[in-house]
Amino acid sequence: xxxxxxxxxxxxxxxxxxxxxxxxxxxxxxxxxxxxxxxxxxxxxxxxxxxxxxxxxxxxxxxxxxxxxxxxxxxxxxxxxxxxxxxxxxxxxxxxxxxxxxxxxxxxxxxxxxxxxxxxxxxxxxxxxxxxxxxxxxxxxxxxxxxxxxxxxxxxxxxxxxxxxxxxxxxxxxxxxxxxxxxxxxxxxxxxxxxxxxxxxxxxxxxxxxxxxxxxxxxxxxxxxxxxxxxxxxxxxxxxxxxxxxxxxxxxxxxxxxxxxxxxxxxxxxxxxxxxxxxxxxxxxxxxxxxxxxxxxxxxxxxxxxxxxxxxxxxxxxxxxxxxxxxxxxxxxxxx
Ligand code: NDP
Numbered sequence: 001x002x003x004x005x006x007x008x009x010x011x012x013x014x015x016x017x018x019x020x021x022x023x024x025x026x027x028x029x030x031x032x033x034x035x036x037x038x039x040x041x042x043x044x045x046x047x048x049x050x051x052x053x054x055x056x057x058x059x060x061x062x063x064x065x066x067x068x069x070x071x072x073x074x075x076x077x078x079x080x081x082x083x084x085x086x087x088x089x090x091x092x093x094x095x096x097x098x099x100x101x102x103x104x105x106x107x108x109x110x111x112x113x114x115x116x117x118x119x120x121x122x123x124x125x126x127x128x129x130x131x132x133x134x135x136x137x138x139x140x141x142x143x144x145x146x147x148x149x150x151x152x153x154x155x156x157x158x159x160x161x162x163x164x165x166x167x168x169x170x171x172x173x174x175x176x177x178x179x180x181x182x183x184x185x186x187x188x189x190x191x192x193x194x195x196x197x198x199x200x201x202x203x204x205x206x207x208x209x210x211x212x213x214x215x216x217x218x219x220x221x222x223x224x225x226x227x228x229x230x231x232x233x234x235x236x237x238x239x240x241x242x243x244x245x246x247x248x249x250x251x252x253x254x255x256x257x258x259x260x261x262x263x264x265x266x267x268x269x270x271x272x273x274x275x276x277x278x279x280x281x282x283x284x285x286x287x288x289x290x291x292x293x294x295x296x297x298x299x300x301x302x303x304x305x306x307x308x309x310x311x312x313x314x315x316x317x318x319x320x321x322x323x324x325x326x327x328x329x330x331x332x333x334x335x336x
Contacts (some may be wrong), residue, residue, distance in 0.1 A: 002029045002038060005125075007063040007091035007316055013054050015254050016324065019317050021103070022063070029096055036098045037085075039069035041313075043301050044091055044334045045127035047161075051253045057206045063091040063316075066127040067336075068115060084115040084127045091316045093336055119299055128161060128331035129298065129305035132280060135290040136247060137165035139283040142173075143299040144245035145221035149174030152215050154234050157225030159186035161331035162247060164194060165294075166223045168303050169201025171195050175221070178214050180207070180230065182326045189329060196306060207233045214310040218242075226251045232262040238271055246277040254324065 004027055004097060011021045032038060045066040067090070071083045076098065081084065089095045099112050115126045128134065140162075147153055153170040157163040158179025167190065170177045179190045179199040187199035198214040200207070205232055211219070218239040224231050227249025235244060252258050283290070297303035308328035310319035313336045323332035 001093050002091060002095035003027075004029050004312065006093075006095070008125055009054065009057075009059050009063050010060050012059055013051065013254075015256075017051065017317075017321055022317055023060075024314075028165065029094060031098060031149070032073055034075050036096050037076050037079045037083075037088065039073045039085065039089070039095050039097050040072050041067050041069045041089075041093050041095065041336045042084075043124040043127055044316060045067040045131070046316065046323050046332045046334060047133070047254060048149070048248060048250050048324065050320065051084075051324055052248075054251075057125070058178055062089075064088060065090050066132055067092075068123050069097075070128040076226040077158070078242050078302060079114075084123055084126070085112055085220060086115055087112040091313075093313050103168075116295065121295070121297060121298060121305075124307060124309070124333050124335070125298075127282055127333060128305070129165060130291050133161040133331060134165060134294045134305075135283060135287045136280040137162045137169060138290040138294060139286065140245050140247050140278050140280065141166045141169055141223050143283070144278060145223060147173050147175050147221050150176075150179065151220035152176045152217055152239075153223065154178045154180070154211070154215070154219050155223040156180045156230060156234070158190055158196065158199060159183075159329050160225065161328075163223070163225050163297060164306060164330055165303065167196050168194055168295075170221075172302050175196075176215075176217075176286045178211065178219075180226075180234075193306075195236075195300065202230055207268040208237070221245075223247060224249075227258055227261070228252060229261045232264060233277070235264055236267050238267065238273055240271050242271060242273050244273060244275040245333070246275060264269075270315070296319055308332045310334045312336070 052320045142178045153175045155163045155166045159181035167177045178197045179195050190196040190199035201208050222244045224246045228251035319334045
């Protein structure tokens with residue numbers, strides 16, 4: 001019998017999630033059935049959607065999230081011992097998995113796949129730049145914004161997992177890139193390390209004035225990670241036929257009600273803007289195509305995957321609320 005631990009969400013979050021909303025449960029795993037594998041978790045992802053989906057799921061529930069694990073025992077010939085897999089079993093140190101585990105929330109059933117060939121890169125990228133956040137940036141930006149060389153792209157949440165990749169992909173495509181992030185250090189990093197043309201600290205600047213100064217030719221594409229008034233300000237400065245990919249609205253996730261933001265319809269009509277929201281599972285059949293390109297860019301030195309690593313299974317809560325508060329630069333991951 002293998003002893004396992006998992007984090008269970010006991011209560012719906014009220015504002016910022018509290019440690020008392022969670023419980024670490026120890027339990028014994030049953031013997032494997034045909035088709036199943038025993039996974040030892042190595043890397044766990046902490047993501048904003050763990051906060052966003054909380055209110056829609058009956059409690060208690062096992063905390064879900066992506067992880068990279070290694071097969072320790074197997075009754076599935078497709079997954080021999082030692083195989084590294086990416087799965088969506090959540091905050092647990094050992095877990096029994098198969099290819100069609102039912103999942104909580106809105107997630108597709110079959111989420112277990114072999115870690116893509118990372119060509120020697122860290123396996124942790126399987127929950128980051130070569131995982132769900134990577135394909136969110138890749139497909140969400142390229143498919144919905146359809147960027148052209150020479151255009152101006154704005155991205156919010158620019159120093160985070162998805163945003164930092166979007167900005168770099170926009171540079172690869174020959175665009176001028178402006179990022180909004182929550183500290184001067186993050187802004188310096190975006191400009192000096194990632195090649196953003198300009199990064200603006202949304203907590204300090206007057207966004208309308210600063211964006212106008214940074215985008216003399218206006219804004220053609222906007223990749224929206226945060227929503228709220230900042231997004232209204234950016235959208236109001238877009239050029240005719242501008243494209244907006246709405247990826248997330250983290251500025252509202254800890255709020256009880258969706259905060260109000262300025263009305264957008266005049267800009268939409270007069271500028272003929274396209275605004276489209278998306279869920280990255282729309283492209284789940286093409287994720288491998290995205291992974292292949294992302295690895296090639298990383299290996300070629302065009303894309304820098306940055307991680308904010310927290311160590312320890314017991315620190316998952318700290319890493320999660322730290323990410324929501326903006327402590328991460330790049331992808332927030334926990335090494336178990
Ligand atoms: P990040 O790595 O960007 O981490 C979250 C960041 O959000 C923090 O670092 C913080 O950075 C920023 N933030 C926190 N509060 C606020 C606020 N009030 N206003 C503005 N920024 C804030 O997370 P991800 O890259 O994983 O996710 C980014 C967005 O993409 C989220 O909205 C997420 O829900 C969404 N997403 C959507 C997917 C889809 O399929 N549509 C898939 C994956 C992610 P700072 O210091 O800059 O404030």
